[in-house]
Amino acid sequence: MSTVALLQFVSNLKSRHEHVRLKAVNDLSLYVKSELREATADEINSFLDEFNHHIFEMVSSNDINEKKGGILAIVCLIGADVGNMTSRISRFANYLRNLLPSSDVGVMELVAKAMGHLAIVSGSKASEYVEFEVKRAFEWLQEDKADVCLYLSNIT
Numbered sequence: 039m040s041t042v043a044l045l046q047f048v049s050n051l052k053s054r055h056e057h058v059r060l061k062a063v064n065d066l067s068l069y070v071k072s073e074l075r076e077a078t079a080d081e082i083n084s085f086l087d088e089f090n091h092h093i094f095e096m097v098s099s100n101d102i103n104e105k106k107g108g109i110l111a112i113v114c115l116i117g118a119d120v121g122n123m124t125s126r127i128s129r130f131a132n133y134l135r136n137l138l139p140s141s142d143v144g145v146m147e148l149v150a151k152a153m154g155h156l157a158i159v160s161g162s163k164a165s166e167y168v169e170f171e172v173k174r175a176f177e178w179l180q181e182d183k184a185d186v187c188l189y190l191s192n193i194t
Contacts, residue, residue, distance in 0.1 A: 044085070048092045051107030059103070063110045070118045089115070090129060097133045102142050109137070109148040116155050127160050131167060138174075 047069075050062030074082060089111070096108030112130045134156065137149045157167055 041088075044088060044092075047089075047111075048096070048107075051111055052096060052101070052104045053107070054103045056106075059107050059110055062107070063114050066111065067114050067118075070115065074118075086115075086126065090126075093130075094133065097137055102145060105137065105140075105142075105145050106148055108133070109145070109152050113148075113152045113155055116152070116159055123159075127156060131156055131160075135171070 047062055047066050050058050050065075053059050053062070074085060077085070093108045093111050093115075096104040096111070099105060099108075112133060115126065116130060130152075134149050134152055137145060140146045140149070153167075153171060160167060
């Protein structure tokens with residue numbers, strides 16, 4: 039794949055328009071399921087390495103639309119049966135883990151769905167992954183509860 043085409047995927051995934059991001063994900067999925075399957079192992083690894091770099095930049099961005107594009111790309115690539123699945127799943131789990139908590143509900147919804155997909159494809163590690171994330175969510179809820187009680191006590 040040419041660098042220009044890869045950058046076009048990335049650019050569209052970063053779009054502030056949801057329909058553009060969704061089309062980019064569909065195009066990426068089609069590319070992965072058709073053209074990438076025909077590529078050599080070196081070409082596949084090169085594409086995935088470069089694309090993973092862009093995904094990391096998107097999910098690390100302060101821009102909500104870029105975060106959403108990165109999450110959508112992760113969901114697309116989670117199910118792709120190309121390259122080294124084990125390292126990709128581990129890398130994506132860390133990317134998603136770092137997105138929570140988020141001040142944007144849309145990002146949190148996408149992360150939750152992506153984590154669900156990740157848990158399904160990760161097989162035996164799924165229970166460990168889900169258990170860890172559920173415990174972490176309960177910790178956040180406990181902290182929020184304490185913050186709310188402190189806030190309420192300051193009001194009265």
